Amino acid sequence: MTATIQGTAPLTIVIVGHVDHGKSTLVGRLIHDTGSMPDGKLEAIRAMSEKRGMPFEWAFLLDAFQAERDQGITIDTTQIHFKTETRPYLIVDAPGHKEFLKNMITGASAAAAAVLVVDAVDGVQEQSRRxxxxxHLLGVRQVVVAVNKMDLAGYDAGRFAQVEADIRAYLASIGVEPLQVVPVSARxxxxxxxxxxxxxxxQGPTVTGALDGCMPPPPPVDLPLRLPVQDVYKFDQRRILAGRIESGSLSVGDRILVSPANKSARIASIEAWNAAAPVTTASAGQSVGITLDExxxxxRGQIVSHAETAPVETNVFRARxxxxxxxxxxxxxxxxMKLATGEFPVEVERVETVIDVGDLSLSANEAVERNGVAEVVLRSRSLLALDEFQRNPRTGRFVLVEGYDIVGGGIVSMEGYPDQRAQRTVVSTNIHAVESRVAMEDRWQKNNHKSGVIWLTGLSGAGKTTLALALEHELHRKGYQVYVLDGDNIRHGLSADLGFSPDDRAENIRRVGEVSALFAQAGMIVVTAFISPYRADRDHVRDIAGTLFHEVHVKADVATCELRDPKGLYKKARAGEIKDFTGISAPYEPPQAPELVVDTANQSIEQSVAELLAYVTTHFRLTTKTAAAG
Known part of the structure; x- marks a missing residue:
């Protein structure tokens, strides 16, 4: 027998499944068989059933609305406590009818585990898959499957094996492995x-035995500190930051970081009303006011954390x-988008996949219909502070609003995208910029041309390196001071310590951007050949180099690049040998307004080089005004 977990909070579980597969009946029986039935409730259910001239109906325990009793469907979530010898539970009976999926999501959003009910006779239906x-979408990974109505299936082991195989295959296809699949008769x-x-x-466990095997989620207090700012009040000379601590804890004297502003200070006080003594600590679930020493x-909407466990800063993320x-x-x-206390306008940059949960078919539609499920990319005009759902659900969930209505909900995934915080955080202190005694314009006069960064971006196989080397050769032949920085060469030296994760890619481009800007300030034309998949990284390089930056999109689609595959990388990526490969398992964000587009899918190398040469001739020649200034 499993030992009793003393003093623990109830484990929240959600009961889901097809409208006719017996969820409410299973819940009613579960409450009764664990000895958790309220006094007099059994007699009340029996009277309800007799009044309607029907057999004893366990579902009446939870179906609180008259409309539900008349129609035989659950239209709202209902919560009730029960307990086993192991621990207490809070069970959420969620609607199964398609029209009430919104309430189902409400019920499932806070659950640590789920029971998915499937009819042994009907088998896995469209709503079961949905x-x-x-x-999976809401991040519930602990799933117990109850194959119900085994009495109507004659308690047949063969039928159970077939339904079990079907549901296991489906759940495996979406990355979920059920803890147990249990044959039951709720009635x-x-x-x-x-x-x-x-x-x-x-020979496996019962439903309660399977639930007792679920792991409780980490208490909110054990997660990193997240205090979304609800409001800022001014009392006397104090500015009090008020909000509810969603996770973690804080103490007077803690150094905190406010994101996405990236401002740091220490907590000077924790303000409390009618407190018998000064408050020095506070933790998850408490609404507090804090003052800072600076x-x-x-x-409102910014997030207070500890610096060492800060949330992600980004203006783009994936969402389920x-x-x-x-x-x-x-x-x-x-x-x-509403996330914690913040409200932000976000653009649906891309609908990556629309999932038909009936047959798991994927489509590349640019629209998602009502009750549809999709994986999308959302982009904000400004930086957001948030968490991946798997890291901290408290700041990893959001809703979308149109007008005054909530029209969508989802969870945050940073898969394929970097944390942009590092690019915007200067760690060095006591440093001072050193100005050269040679003006950049004087270098231009010496070289007889302007300097700049010609940043070639595009997919692997688009032709960036080929074009960069050819352009360098032609410009050198014509007397230009020019040099190529190529991805492979940089990674043998300057970025030899970096891998290909989203964060490492971002850091690689930051380094190259800084070096390129120095080359340009020294009077050179530097040609770079980097995939540089993230728009934010290229924009950051543009900020570094300023007007010296020239973005060139070497344009070729994945199919064209994969057909070329000069280094055999696409083949390895398709075989799963290369993780986070751009265009296959990692995103590429094409430039929105590049200075030049070179379409290598539809023109030859010679034509492309000629196009680049014409651009350089036009934009890097010295004008009369520039010459006079020299």
Whole structure:
């Protein structure tokens, strides 16, 4: 027998499944068989059933609305406590009918585990798949499957094996491995809290036994500190930051970081009303006010954390999203995103996949219809502070709003995208810029041409290195001071310590951007050949180099590049030998407004080089005004 977990908070579980597969019946029987039935409730259910001239109906325990009793469906989430010898539970019975999926999501959003109910006779239905995928979408990874109505299937082991194989195959296809698949009869009480004599061929745990095997989530206090700022109040000379601590804890004297502003200070005090003694610590779940030892500017929606466990800073992220709006979600549309206390306009930059949860088919549609599930890329005009859902659910969930209506909800994934915080954080102190005594314009006069950074970006195989080397050769022949920085060469030296994760890619481009800007300031034309997949990284290099930066999109689609595959990288990526390969398993964000587009998919190398030479001749020649200034 499993030892009792003393003093623990209830484990929240959600019960989901097809409208007719017996969820509410299973919940009613579960409450009764664990001895958690409220006094008088059994008699009340019996009276309800007799009044309607129907057999005893366990579902009446939870179906609180008259409309539910009349229609035989659950239209809202219902919560009730029960306990086993191991621990207490808070169970959420979630609607199964397609029209009430919004309430189902509400019920599942806070669950640590789930019971997915599947009818042994009907088998895995479209709604079963839909609910299974939504559990995956909402990050519920601990799933117990109850194959119900085994009494109607004659307690047949063969039928159970078939349904078990079907549901396991489906869940595996979305990356979910059920903890247990249990054959049950909710009506008769088989394998709910006691083992069934009718199914001696099944040797696994009961439903309650399987649930007792679920791991509780880490308490919010054990997660990194997240205090979304609700408001800033001014009392006397104090500025009090008020909000609810979503996770972690804080103490007076802690050095905190405010994101995405990247401002740091120490907590001077924790303000409390009617407190008998000064408050020195606070933790998750408490609403607090804090003052800081420095007058930094803080706004509603920003997040307070400890510096060593700060949230992600980004203006772009992936989202697994369920759409509830009457009008379709469309690529290119802007919606208001609510995350913690913040509200931000975000654009649907890309609808990557729309998932048909009925057959798991994927489509590349640019719109998501009502009740649709999709994986999308959202982009904000400004930096956001957030967390990946798997790291901290408290600041990894969001909703989308259109007008005054919530039209979608989802969870944050940074898969394929870097944390942009490092690029915007200067760690060095006591440093001073050194100005050269040779003006850049004087170098131009000496070289007889302007300097700059010609930044070639595009997919692997698009022809960046080939073009860069050819351009360098032609420009050198014509007397230009020019040099090529290529990705492979840089990674043998300057970036030899970096891998190919999103964060390492971002750091590699930051380094190259700084070096390129120095080359340009020294009067050189530097030609770079880097995939540089992230728009934010290229924009950062543009900020570094200023007007010296010239972005050139070497344009070729994945199919063209894969057909060329000069280094055999696409083949390895398709075989799973290369992780985070741009265009296959990692994103490429093409430039929105490059200075030049060179379409290597539709023109020869010679034509492309000629196009680049013409650009340099036009934009790097010395004008009369420049010459006069020299």
């Amino acid at each position: 609910h299974g995928y939504l559990l 008769e009480g088989d394998n709910i809290a006691r083992r069934s004599d009718a199914m001696p061929w099944y 007058p930094i500017f803080v706004e 999203l369920f759409w509830l709006g009457h009008s379709p979600l469309r690529q290119g549309r802007t919606y208001k």
